[in-house]
Amino acid sequence: MTVPLPTPPLWGLVFAISGGLLLWLVSLRRKDASIVDIFWGPGVAGVVDIAAIMAPAAGPRASTALLLVNIWAVRLAAHAAFGSVRALTRQDKPKEVFDSTQFVT
Secondary structure, three states, X not given: OOOOOOOHHHHHHHHHHXXXXXXXXXXXXXXXXXXXXXXXXXXXXXXXXXXXXHOOOOOHHHHHHHHHHHHHHHHHHHHHHHHHHHHHHOOOOOOOOOOHHHHOO
């Protein structure tokens, strides 16, 4: 008797949950939840890559879509990573306090 392999969506779900859980635990240890944001793009690309590997769709359209999803994931991760680095390194000016009396005549 052979045991059937889980379907691609199930492997994608396992990847997304385990990656998210691992990064959440790292963020708790570092006390910085912004590192989880970096995972969104690569997490989606990982699910798509797993589906493509397990149930390959032939043809140039499938390959192009897979390439575009992975390019998007790298761009999104880089944007999230470098954006959080910029936010940590710049000197923030104090925010102005909203004065509600300025609208009263």
